[in-house]
Amino acid sequence: MEQCKKVFSGFTFSLFLSSALTSDKHLNGGFMSVRVSSMSVLPPVRRDRIIAQLPPCFRKEAALHTKNDFNNKVRTACQEQRTGTVGRFKISKVIVVGDLAVGKTCLINRFCKDVFDKNYKATIGVDFEMERFEVLGVPFSLQLWDTAGQERFKCIASTYYRGAQVVIIAFDVNDVASLSHVRQWLEDALKENDPTAVQLFLVGTKKDLSSPAQYSQMEQDALRMAQEISAEYWAVSSLTGQSFGFLKLKFVAVVCG
Numbered sequence: 090m091e092q093c094k095k096v097f098s099g100f101t102f103s104l105f106l107s108s109a110l111t112s113d114k115h116l117n118g119g120f121m122s123v124r125v126s127s128m129s130v131l132p133p134v135r136r137d138r139i140i141a142q143l144p145p146c147f148r149k150e151a152a153l154h155t156k157n158d159f160n161n162k163v164r165t166a167c168q169e170q171r172t173g174t175v176g177r178f179k180i181s182k183v184i185v186v187g188d189l190a191v192g193k194t195c196l197i198n199r200f201c202k203d204v205f206d207k208n209y210k211a212t213i214g215v216d217f218e219m220e221r222f223e224v225l226g227v228p229f230s231l232q233l234w235d236t237a238g239q240e241r242f243k244c245i246a247s248t249y250y251r252g253a254q255v256v257i258i259a260f261d262v263n264d265v266a267s268l269s270h271v272r273q274w275l276e277d278a279l280k281e282n283d284p285t286a287v288q289l290f291l292v293g294t295k296k297d298l299s300s301p302a303q304y305s306q307m308e309q310d311a312l313r314m315a316q317e318i319s320a321e322y323w324a325v326s327s328l329t330g331q332s333f334g335f336l337k338l339k340f341v342a343v344v345c346g
């Protein structure tokens with residue numbers, strides 16, 4: 090990276106990327122723009138981002154928490170507005186990694202803006218979004234980092250892996266190779282993070298493109314992988330929005346837990 094530029098007029102944070110880059114998502118005259126949804130007067134937290142109890146898991150066989158409620162320490166701290174005593178309660182960094190074109194950007198766009206774009210534009214380096222939540226009455230923000238799956242941008246993207254509390258490894262449920270690369274993505278993400286402090290999610294994408302029979306075959310392998318790497322497993326469709334309601338709350342809940 091040759092130059093880094095921050096523009097805080099409006100809500101844009103831009104990083105200038107080196108070299109002649111083409112074809113590319115978020116690239117605007119050589120600048121990759123990263124949008125921060127709000128930095129001044131904040132609107133109220135949206136109803137679907139208010140968390141009063143732990144959301145359910147997708148599959149009991151591969152879940153980080155199977156209990157139904159927050160632990161007592163968290164609940165009491167929130168009631169007494171003492172969330173400084175429960176670790177990273179205010180803001181958490183989530184990074185999304187995985188093969189080229191598995192649907193990482195679409196996942197984040199569905200998650201944050203409830204939209205879907207069928208046109209593929211490769212991510213250059215990284216991009217991020219901020220999302221605000223309320224957990225047991227206490228404000229909480231998620232910083233979601235979208236990273237490039239393309240090999241040539243991997244070294245730029247990996248410099249943003251550090252300090253993640255949640256790592257989402259995305260794979261395409263219709264592409265067995267993308268599942269087989271999960272361990273490599275995990276290894277790369279954990280090089281920059283304390284493995285004991287990171288919560289892992291294995292998220293299968295593009296479920297709408299899979300027949301029930303194909304999906305069920307793939308799910309066996311995905312569940313096995315999730316268990317081996319101690320990740321929580323989800324399968325979603327960014328096109329239809331299937332499973333997103335609980336998944337986005339789950340990213341927050343596992344951190345606050």
Ligand SMILES: Nc1nc2c(ncn2[C@@H]2O[C@H](COP(=O)(O)OP(=O)(O)OP(=O)(O)O)[C@@H](O)[C@H]2O)c(=O)[nH]1
Pocket residue numbers: 187188189190191192193194195196206207208209210211212213236237238239294295296297298325326327328329
């Ligand atoms: N049918 C279907 N297509 C999807 C879904 N998610 C993503 N896609 C398509 O898959 C292509 C790649 O999606 P992206 O989200 O850009 O993939 P990415 O992983 O961010 O790609 P890189 O930035 O290059 O790593 C796009 O054409 C999307 O429209 C989904 O749930 N269903």
